[in-house]
Amino acid sequence: MKEGPDIAQIGALIGDPARANMLTALMGGRALTATELAGAAGITLQTASSHLSKLEAGGLLAQRKQGRHRYFALMDDEVGLLLEGLMGFAANRGFLRARPGPKDPALRKARVCYNHLAGDFGVRMLDRMVLDGHVAIEGDDAALTKSGEERMRQLGIDMDALHSQRRPVCRTCLDWSERRSHLAGSLGEALLSRFIDEGWARRSGESRAIHFTPTGERAFCDLFPVPDRE
Amino acid sequence: MKEGPDIAQIGALIGDPARANMLTALMGGRALTATELAGAAGITLQTASSHLSKLEAGGLLAQRKQGRHRYFALMDDEVGLLLEGLMGFAANRGFLRARPGPKDPALRKARVCYNHLAGDFGVRMLDRMVLDGHVAIEGDDAALTKSGEERMRQLGIDMDALHSQRRPVCRTCLDWSERRSHLAGSLGEALLSRFIDEGWARRSGESRAIHFTPTGERAFCDLFPVPDRE
DNA sequence: TTCATACTTCGATGATAATCGAAGCATTCG
DNA sequence: CGAATGCTTCGATTATCATCGAAGTATGAA
Numbered sequence: 001m002k003e004g005p006d007i008a009q010i011g012a013l014i015g016d017p018a019r020a021n022m023l024t025a026l027m028g029g030r031a032l033t034a035t036e037l038a039g040a041a042g043i044t045l046q047t048a049s050s051h052l053s054k055l056e057a058g059g060l061l062a063q064r065k066q067g068r069h070r071y072f073a074l075m076d077d078e079v080g081l082l083l084e085g086l087m088g089f090a091a092n093r094g095f096l097r098a099r100p101g102p103k104d105p106a107l108r109k110a111r112v113c114y115n116h117l118a119g120d121f122g123v124r125m126l127d128r129m130v131l132d133g134h135v136a137i138e139g140d141d142a143a144l145t146k147s148g149e150e151r152m153r154q155l156g157i158d159m160d161a162l163h164s165q166r167r168p169v170c171r172t173c174l175d176w177s178e179r180r181s182h183l184a185g186s187l188g189e190a191l192l193s194r195f196i197d198e199g200w201a202r203r204s205g206e207s208r209a210i211h212f213t214p215t216g217e218r219a220f221c222d223l224f225p226v227p228d229r230e
Numbered sequence: 231m232k233e234g235p236d237i238a239q240i241g242a243l244i245g246d247p248a249r250a251n252m253l254t255a256l257m258g259g260r261a262l263t264a265t266e267l268a269g270a271a272g273i274t275l276q277t278a279s280s281h282l283s284k285l286e287a288g289g290l291l292a293q294r295k296q297g298r299h300r301y302f303a304l305m306d307d308e309v310g311l312l313l314e315g316l317m318g319f320a321a322n323r324g325f326l327r328a329r330p331g332p333k334d335p336a337l338r339k340a341r342v343c344y345n346h347l348a349g350d351f352g353v354r355m356l357d358r359m360v361l362d363g364h365v366a367i368e369g370d371d372a373a374l375t376k377s378g379e380e381r382m383r384q385l386g387i388d389m390d391a392l393h394s395q396r397r398p399v400c401r402t403c404l405d406w407s408e409r410r411s412h413l414a415g416s417l418g419e420a421l422l423s424r425f426i427d428e429g430w431a432r433r434s435g436e437s438r439a440i441h442f443t444p445t446g447e448r449a450f451c452d453l454f455p456v457p458d459r460e
Numbered sequence: 461t462t463c464a465t466a467c468t469t470c471g472a473t474g475a476t477a478a479t480c481g482a483a484g485c486a487t488t489c490g
Numbered sequence: 491c492g493a494a495t496g497c498t499t500c501g502a503t504t505a506t507c508a509t510c511g512a513a514g515t516a517t518g519a520a
Contacts, residue, residue, distance in 0.1 A: 003334065005320035005406045006327050007313065008250035014241030016508080024234065034467060047509055049468055059323045068466045068517040078319060083237065085315050089308060090235035093289045097236045104233065141371070141398045168371045176235045246478080264497060277479055279498055298487040298496045461520100468515070478505080485498075490491105 013058045014086065018043050019051045023060065023074070023083055028208035029112045031064065031071040077167065080114040084184070088174030096176065106209040108177045110201070116188030117195070117210065118175050121220065125191070126172070126183040128224040135170060135183070142170040144187065152187065155223075156194060162186045195220065243288045244316065248273050249281045253290065253304070253313055258438035259342045261294065261301040307397065310344040314414070318404030326406065336439040338407045340431070346403070346418030347425070347440065351450065353405050355421070356413040358454040365400060365413070372400040374417065382417065385453075386424060392416045425450065 014020055018041040025032060025040035032040070038048035052072060055061040060079050064071045074080050090096070110121040117125065126142075129135040134148030144152070153159055162169050165186050173184035183191070192210075195201040200216025203209075212220060244250055248271040255262060255270035262270070268278035282302060285291040290309050294301045304310050320326070340351040347355065356372075359365040364378030374382070383389055392399050395416050403414035413421070422440075425431040430446025433439075442450060 003327055003337075004254065005317040006250070006325040007254065007316040007320050008245055008247045009325050010316055010320050010323075011241045011244030011246075011250060013245070015238055015243070015245035016241075017238045018508080020236070020238035020241060024237070035465095043508085044510055045467065046469085046511085050508080053468090070467065078322065082315060082319050085312060086237040086240055087235040089312050090237050090240050092308065093240075095236040095239050097233055107233070138393075138398060143373075168368060248478080265495095273478090274480055275497065276481085276499080280478080283498090300497065464517100464519075466515100466517080468513100470511105470513080472511095473509080475508080476506085479503080481500105481502095483498105483500080485496105487494100487496080489494075 009058065010082075013055060013060060014083075016051070017041075018047065019055060022048070022051065022055070022072075024087075025208075026061070026072065026074050027080065027083055027087075027112075027114050029115050030203075031073040034070045034072065037072060074114070077115075084114060084173055087176060091174055091176035091179070104209070106204065106207070106211070110210040110212060111208045112192070112203070112210060113173060113175075113182070113184070115192070116173070116182070116184045117192045118173070118177075118182050119210070120178060121210075121212070121224075122182030122188075123175050123178045123180050124226060125220075125224045126181060127227065129183070131227055137172070142172045142183070142185070144170050155191075157187070157190050162190060239288065240312075243285060243290060244313075246281070247271075248277065249285060252278070252281065252285070252302075254317075255438075256291070256302065256304050257310065257313055257317075257342075257344050259345050260433075261303040264300045264302065267302060304344070307345075314344060314403055317406060321404060321406035321409070334439070336434065336437070336441070340440040340442060341438045342422070342433070342440060343403060343405075343412070343414070345422070346412070346414045347422045348403070348405050348407075348412050349440075350408060351440075351442070351454075352412030352418075353408045353410050354456060355450075355454045356402070356411060357457070359413070361457055367402070372402045372413070372415070374400050385421075387417070387420050392420060 014023065021041040022037045025037060034048055034052060035045060037052065038045050041048060041051070052061065056063055060075055061072050062075045064073070074083070108119055110117060110119045112118065113122070116122070126135065129148060130137055134145055134151050136143050136145050149159055168185045169187045170183065171185035171188070172181035175182045182188070195216065198216070199213070200219055201210050201212045204211045244253065251271040252267045255267060264278055264282060265275060267282065268275050271278060282291065286293055290305055291302050292305045294303070304313070338349055340347060340349045342348065343352070346352070356365065359378060360367055364375055364381050366373050366375050379389055398415045399417045400413065401415035401418070402411040405412045412418070425446065428446070429443065430449055431440050431442045434441045
């Protein structure tokens with residue numbers, strides 16, 4: 001046997017379609033019950049129970065009991081990052097599944113990607129910040145500029161709190177539906193929270209879709225207008 | 231079926247012990263023959279051939295024929311990054327395999343991690359650059375400072391070439407043997423190349439270990455001295 | 461207390477994939 | 491040209507794992 005990290009175990013955990021579906025469902029950022037995850041994966045409760053045990057034993061999921069309900073969530077941000085990386089890679093390589101029916105426009109428009117905004121709105125937001133010189137991109141890296149720092153404070157983002165965190169303020173994350181990047185990192189999370197706190201947006205039931213109210217959508221589009229075509 | 235990136239396919243490719251061993255062997259940064267990879271994975275040539283076909287079809291490996299030899303390498307840097315991420319994650323979660331015999335000190339001291347220096351020397355290099363203010367760490371992000379930029383030019387690193395590349399100049403990469411970070415990114419690759427070009431270091435046969443000559447080791451330690459304990 | 465619901469465990473079944481011996485093909489060497 | 495080497499393909503075997511019906515446990519509601 002060889003020495004070093006055993007990526008086969010992680011790969012095998014993620015490599016089953018049912019488990020992958022459950023992990024993907026949990027990328028919505030919220031805890032889900034065993035029954036909900038069984039539905040998301042299209043398997044029976046018994047099968048789901050078995051899979052969830054494996055994911056928990058493997059350290060990818062954390063369980064929390066509440067009465068007779070068992071809630072599962074991704075263990076931590078590192079698991080979210082790992083899955084983001086795999087999703088981005090899969091999207092880049094063409095490993096994409098398509099639903100036979102009409103594609104879900106709500107998910108394309110705005111959705112949660114673990115803890116930040118993805119979809120058309122997420123991509124638009126990053127594009128505009130780059131265009132305005134608020135975010136500087138170097139390769140896949142992203143850094144908030146000085147003017148970006150001020151802009152975020154104006155929007156009510158607690159930049160001191162973000163800087164005191166261990167994880168990066170800005171990260172890019174490949175958006176599989178738009179095939180371009182949106183903003184991740186602690187700033188990405190903070191902005192999504194802000195939109196929800198402002199009442200501009202809310203989660204859509206159990207879906208990962210984010211629903212913007214008409215007022216909220218206007219406010220968002222005013223903040224992050226689509227660049228002119230010319 | 232659901233829409234979106236299919237991480238199960240990628241996970242399944244990596245999730246077989248034999249395939250994972252071959253991918254890990256290729257993280258040494260050089261192309262290997264099918265026979266070498268069979269040996270690295272501890273399986274027969276027939277089994278290896280089958281697995282290599284799958285990895286190639288899945289876009290993780292690229293094949294190059296030379297006479298009757300078939301050379302395989304990781305498809306591109308993105309695959310290297312993905313595997314690095316998985317290795318770092320696995321190491322963090324305790325998914326580590328240990329060889330029953332004595333651990334290989336040469337691999338711990340200095341080795342290749344896809345295209346940059348890992349091991350004690352790799353970690354020491356990053357530590358010293360941070361201590362001297364040449365690299366700034368924020369979370370898992372790393373950025374070269376102004377003084378670091380000048381220092382690297384003094385060492386003969388073509389910083390303009392690095393900046394013109396699409397990928398980040400600096401990245402941290404978790405070192406599973408030292409359990410701390412070493413320097414990855416285009417600068418990490420450039421520095422390793424420099425050490426080899428200077429004759430300070432060379433690859434050790436088929437192993438991933440990097441062998442420093444006595445002269446090279448002194449030069450390296452002069453450049454990146456271990457911080458005093460006080 | 462009984463009934464309903466959420467979930468786990470057991471055991472059987474079936475599908476999938478890894479494995480390797482044998483045979484074959486392609487390339488190189490003597 | 492024949493032998494050797496690197497590698498692929500074929501087919502049989504075996505192991506592994508996902509699946510679900512049935513039964514059981516824990517919790518909450520009536």
